Amino acid sequence: MPDSVGELGEFGLIGAVTARLPQGQDVLLGPGDDSAVVAAPDGRVVVTTDLLVENRHFRRDWSDPSDVGHKAAAQNLSDIEAMGARPTSLVVGLGLPADLPSAWAVALSAGLAEEAALVGASVVGGDVVRSPLVVVSVTALGTLSGATPVTRSGARPGDxxxxxxxxxxxxxxxxxxxxxxxxxxxxxxxxxxxxxxxxxxxxxxxxxxxxxxxxxxxxxxxxxxxxxxxxxxxxxxxxxxxxxxxxxxxxxxxxxxxxxxxxxxxxxxxxxxxxxxxxxxxxxxxxxxxxxxxxxxxxxxxxxxxxxxxxxxxxx
Amino acid sequence: MPDSVGELGEFGLIGAVTARLPQGQDVLLGPGDDSAVVAAPDGRVVVTTDLLVENRHFRRDWSDPSDVGHKAAAQNLSDIEAMGARPTSLVVGLGLPADLPSAWAVALSAGLAEEAALVGASVVGGDVVRSPLVVVSVTALGTLSGATPVTRSGARPGDxxxxxxxxxxxxxxxxxxxxxxxxxxxxxxxxxxxxxxxxxxxxxxxxxxxxxxxxxxxxxxxxxxxxxxxxxxxxxxxxxxxxxxxxxxxxxxxxxxxxxxxxxxxxxxxxxxxxxxxxxxxxxxxxxxxxxxxxxxxxxxxxxxxxxxxxxxxxx
Missing domain, CATH: 3.90.650.10 (PurM-like C-terminal domain)
Known part of the structure; x- marks a missing residue:
């Protein structure tokens, strides 16, 4: 594998990353097309997104790339949990400096997939672009399995x-x-x-x-x-x-x-x-x-x- | 409205942005909670994501903020279309410099919502963070309405x-x-x-x-x-x-x-x-x-x- 993401290129990096993404039972069409298709068994999908920017939400000298992947996935999966739902999938946007070691990007993606696997969810798609600093955008999807979503607005006196x-x-x-x-x-x-x-x-x-x-x-x-x-x-x-x-x-x-x-x-x-x-x-x-x-x-x-x-x- | 996104703050900006986001018929729970809930009437959801980084995918001196919003939405909505699906919703992550005029961020969000409205889709949620340069991540969801997804792999000799x-x-x-x-x-x-x-x-x-x-x-x-x-x-x-x-x-x-x-x-x-x-x-x-x-x-x-x-x- 070439040393930097710039040498590996967009499609090379996508290939290296997606080769390591196991696909779970909710995935009807995984990475590699214009979009992915995920099961939404009760006719509804729960969706949330977070953006992590280097030196603001993580530091490369404090966290290894796997940590950054775990954290980026966890904070989105947690927002799905907070509705009373079960996470099914993630899509990920990676902004990467051209001189970033390609192994760093692959390890980050593996961290994302490992965290998702803790709850049976899969990384089903993404985007890789060049950026002067590392940016990780994660969107998580989930299913309520027929339940009513638990919002922030239902607390009542006496609870x-x-x-x-x-x-x-x-x-x-x-x-x-x-x-x-x-x-x-x-x-x-x-x-x-x-x-x-x-x-x-x-x-x-x-x-x-x-x-x-x-x-x-x-x-x-x-x-x-x-x-x-x-x-x-x-x-x-x-x-x-x-x-x-x-x-x-x-x-x-x-x-x-x-x-x-x-x-x-x-x-x-x-x-x-x-x-x-x-x-x-x-x-x-x-x-x-x-x-x-x-x-x-x-x-x-x-x-x-x-x-x-x-x-x-x-x-x- | 305070002049810069730094003065307005994360929650002020989210309030200013979400006040201008009309919610369409597929939205079951819109912005303001940990996650949104969107209809997926045939039990499947189509999902795609793109990341746009300032000076790489757009330039603030070439495009006005509404243009950037339209473009960011369009390229994701197009990836939903490319599966044979109808777009239903977008979630958006915005990375914004603290000295960016808050009107710029609001106009970008309005551009996203206007482009989505062209196809009946809604911006249902997002994240706003500080970033040294403007970053826009967009994830689009769509419905196949019972159809089989059209992938890249089905072309046959004679077509x-x-x-x-x-x-x-x-x-x-x-x-x-x-x-x-x-x-x-x-x-x-x-x-x-x-x-x-x-x-x-x-x-x-x-x-x-x-x-x-x-x-x-x-x-x-x-x-x-x-x-x-x-x-x-x-x-x-x-x-x-x-x-x-x-x-x-x-x-x-x-x-x-x-x-x-x-x-x-x-x-x-x-x-x-x-x-x-x-x-x-x-x-x-x-x-x-x-x-x-x-x-x-x-x-x-x-x-x-x-x-x-x-x-x-x-x-x-």
Whole structure:
């Protein structure tokens, strides 16, 4: 294989990439034509897209190409889960510098396919173009299997708020990497590859979830989206939140507050949902708050002082 | 509205953009949640994606933002058409510099929605991120309405080759713009906004097309894809090709050969298809060649001398 994507060329690279893309049961026509065809068994398709730009959403010196692929896929698959749906497929656009090692691009694509395979989804198509910096666009499709989509707007006063998945881990990893460290491995890995609680979205829908959201902007920020869309108030009980030992250790070493990471850190791709009071939730869901009449999000009854959520245009 | 996308912020920009996105009949859940939900009435969805990078696929000094939106949508909608399907929806990822005027981003989104509306499709979701240069990723979805997808691999010896839509116009516009001119307007406009023959894809499928392809890499290049996928030879009769008067005039002024533009120019998003001999084709389809046993693409029986197609990693 030629060393750079420029030497390999568009069609050579597409050939090298698609040769490694296994196609699952939902794929009716895979890569290689003008479009792909994917099953949508209940007559509806769930669709979401994200764009990742080098040095903004990942750094090549912090993450290996497989990590970048896993992360790009995970954050889209998580948005499918958050509707109560099952992901079926991804299409991918890659913008690549001509001098990028072609092995880097192939490893990124393999990471995308590996993450998709965790939930039985396939990479069914894509586009490869030249770009001065690495750009990865991912669109995920999914099926609701006959269920009603769980939106952000259905939370009702009296509901409980529950979370599934990790919170604050990716932020702890980001803080460590930002200071030039590469350890502790657990939190650095969490930044590189979110651990999406696959299957929890459809599970929540089956359990009667009234609203749901992927935690990508931070717990308080994303609960703010639910509160606004549902015209309700949400209070979080900080005593119920899992501030894991690795987070406490890293925060202690950096002189930071680990609870802030749990409440406002993004990019772990946990799921947060509201359920009718009394819903019996499996162990991986933890009740962390309650819905009431009103507006806004509070922590233990009060506005939270640290900045909530993050704006992708703010900051460096 | 604040002047720049950085001042407006991610959520402000999403609000400004989505307020102007009409939602058509295939949209079950539009923008504003983790994912959208779109109808897939026959239990299948057709999907394709393209990535456009500033200074590679468009220039802000050559095209206005509405043009860029129209073009980004058109080239994806055309890939849905090329399967014999009807486009239903688009999702869009926008990478935008913080100092970009927010009106530019809003106009781009409006251009995307306007192009989609030409074929009854809607922009149902997206992502907005900061990027050092403008990046537009578009994913289009479509429905086959019960038809069999028309792939690149079904051409058979004895079939005729027919084209619908313009060829060489966008290349003529590119040649003019590359030399610093802004006229003739007709070819410059063709570069800025391809005129996709909407509806011709499903029409070709209904007429029994055996293979089909969107002409985005140039007629000979894209016919090469069909010939390779179908394991056949294709010969093009140059006497049948429409070398329009504006192309002849521009080529004459530039000392170029307009037939080369028709045979190898990309980005007009015409459709080329193969049909059984004797198929009765509507006026907008022109028979331009024939399929035989063998391999490769010829023009009047001989290999064409000018470079065929273009590689997105080659050139400047």
């Amino acid at each position: 409980v708020v529950a979370v599934c998945g990790r919170l604050g881990w990716a932020e702890a990893g980001f803080q460590v990497l930002s200071r030039g460290f590469r350890t502790p491995r657990l939190v650095v890995e969490a930044h590189r590859r979110p651990q999406v609680p696959y299957g929890a979205g459809a599970e929540a829908a089956a359990l009667g979830a009234t609203a749901m959201c992927d935690v990508s902007d931070g717990l308080l920020g994303d609960l703010g989206h639910v509160a606004a869309a549902s015209s309700v108030a949400i209070d979080v009980d900080p005593a119920t939140l899992d501030v894991a030992a690795p987070l406490r250790e890293v925060a202690s070493a950096l002189g930071a507050d680990p609870l802030t990471w749990v409440l406002t850190g993004g990019d772990d791709n946990a799921l947060v949902a509201t359920f009718p009071a009394g819903a019996e939730l499996p162990d991986r869901w933890t009740v962390i708050g309650a819905v009431s009449a009103g507006s806004g999000v509070t922590v233990d009854g009060a506005e939270y002082a640290a900045p909530g959520g993050h704006d992708h245009f703010a900051g460096p | 005729v080759v027919a084209v619908c839509g313009r060829l060489g116009w966008a290349e003529a516009g590119f040649q003019v713009l590359s030399r610093g001119f802004r006229t003739p307007r007709l070819v410059v406009e063709a570069h800025r906004r391809p005129q996709v023959p909407y509806g011709a894809g499903a029409e070709a499928a209904a007429l029994g097309a055996t293979a089909m392809c969107d002409v985005s890499d140039g007629l000979l290049g894209d016919l090469g894809h069909v010939a390779a996928a179908s394991s056949v030879a294709i010969d093009v009769d140059p006497a049948t090709l429409d070398v329009a008067a504006p192309l002849r005039e521009v080529a004459s002024a530039l000392g170029a050969d307009p037939l080369t533009w028709v045979l190898t120019g990309g980005d007009d998003n015409a459709l080329v298809a193969t049909f059984p001999a004797g198929a009765e084709l509507p006026d907008r389809w022109t028979v331009i060649g024939a399929v035989s046993a063998g391999s490769g693409v010829t023009v009047d029986g001989a290999e064409y001398a000018a470079p065929g197609g273009h590689d997105h990693f080659a050139g400047p």
